[in-house]
Amino acid sequence: MSSGALRFALLGSGSKGNALVVEYAGTRLLIDCGFSAREIEKRLARLDLMPADINAIIITHEHDDHWKGVSRFSRVHDIPVFLTPGTQAAKADDGLAAIELYSPHELFSIGELELFPYPVPHDAREPAQLIIGNGDKRLGVLSDIGHATPHVRAMIDACDGLVIECNHDPELLARGPYPRSLKARVGGRLGHLSNAQAAALIGEIDASHLQQVVVAHISESNNRPELAQAALSEALSCAPDWVHVANQHEGLAWRSLVNR
Numbered sequence: 001m002s003s004g005a006l007r008f009a010l011l012g013s014g015s016k017g018n019a020l021v022v023e024y025a026g027t028r029l030l031i032d033c034g035f036s037a038r039e040i041e042k043r044l045a046r047l048d049l050m051p052a053d054i055n056a057i058i059i060t061h062e063h064d065d066h067w068k069g070v071s072r073f074s075r076v077h078d079i080p081v082f083l084t085p086g087t088q089a090a091k092a093d094d095g096l097a098a099i100e101l102y103s104p105h106e107l108f109s110i111g112e113l114e115l116f117p118y119p120v121p122h123d124a125r126e127p128a129q130l131i132i133g134n135g136d137k138r139l140g141v142l143s144d145i146g147h148a149t150p151h152v153r154a155m156i157d158a159c160d161g162l163v164i165e166c167n168h169d170p171e172l173l174a175r176g177p178y179p180r181s182l183k184a185r186v187g188g189r190l191g192h193l194s195n196a197q198a199a200a201l202i203g204e205i206d207a208s209h210l211q212q213v214v215v216a217h218i219s220e221s222n223n224r225p226e227l228a229q230a231a232l233s234e235a236l237s238c239a240p241d242w243v244h245v246a247n248q249h250e251g252l253a254w255r256s257l258v259n260r
Contacts, residue, residue: 005256006137008161011035011043013143013216014248018066020141020163021047021054024134027111030057030079031130031141033070040069043251051077056100056110059083061124061144062090071095082110084117086126104128118155120145123190131155137257139163143217146190148201157205160257161212163246164202166228167192173222192217195231202235210236212255215245 004025011019017034021044028049033040041051057079060066074081074097082100102108104119104126116131122144129152130141140159145152156162173183173194185191193201202213213236215228225247229240236243246252 005258006132006134006139006161007254007256008132008139008163009047009254010163010214010216010246010251011040011047012248012251013246014218014220015065016220016248017068018143018217019043019251021049022113022132022139025112027055027113028053029110029113029115029132030054031132032060032066033057033073034065034068037069037073037076040073046251047254051079054079057081058102058110058115058130059087060129060141061122061127062087063124063144066144067091067094082108084126084128087124090125102128116155118151120152121147121149121190123185129155131159136259137161139257145193146188148193148197148204153201153204156201158209160209161214161255162202162210163214163216164198164232165193165217166195166198166215166223166231167217168194168219168222169224169227170194170196172224172227173219176222178221186219186222192219195223195228198228199231199235202232207236211257211260213243214252214255215243218245218247220248 006024008022018032020031071094080098081096104117114133117128132139137160139161140156143165225245229243232243233240
């Protein structure tokens with residue numbers, strides 16, 4: 001049971017799978033389900049959670065690193081899945097447990113948590129990212145976005161916590177092992193944020209409320225944690241180790257947003 005603080009943890013983050021848990025007052029949501037159902041179960045156990053503790057799954061878009069385990073995990077454990085109409089259309093043949101559609105422009109609530117979805121430029125059918133709040137604190141989740149729009153900046157402004165994509169370093173991407181077409185996709189306007197783009201975005205918002213900043217979706221081939229931390233810490237005028245990094249294999253343990 002939650003202590004009363006809004007808290008979150010990442011089961012893993014990167015091109016091989018993404019999943020995040022947000023908890024408040026007994027409501028627990030799984031944001032994306034990009035690992036096999038069995039792997040999701042194992043990673044939940046590391047957080048002292050069982051599948052029965054999850055009230056709902058929210059899918060941001062249909063790419064496999066965010067979708068992989070959702071069909072089986074939702075069916076086996078009878079957990080409803082929330083997704084946009086575009087994501088549903090892109091995965092029309094994938095059986096799920098109960099489906100709930102959400103608009104990327106409209107607030108909705110699940111239990112004690114409010115979700116404020118917002119559309120992002122990414123090469124998926126109808127991708128959305130989320131602000132998740134409890135009426136007091138707000139956690140911004142921003143990943144899988146090729147460039148920041150004014151609406152994105154407005155949505156993540158003055159959040160108390162931020163999970164933000166720092167996918168690649170442009171020089172490492174250019175020298176890296178990806179084929180030219182994939183490099184163009186990753187670095188394009190419908191791809192993923194670089195360290196510099198994420199840092200620039202943070203520099204354009206009110207970051208004075210931030211208690212937790214987490215680097216997400218970092219590439220194992222085209223980035224290094226210390227580069228992402230250096231970029232964001234400069235934008236935040238903080239020590240690099242104040243910025244946490246969620247990796248592919250261990251994710252990140254519980255972080256809390258508390259009243260000051």
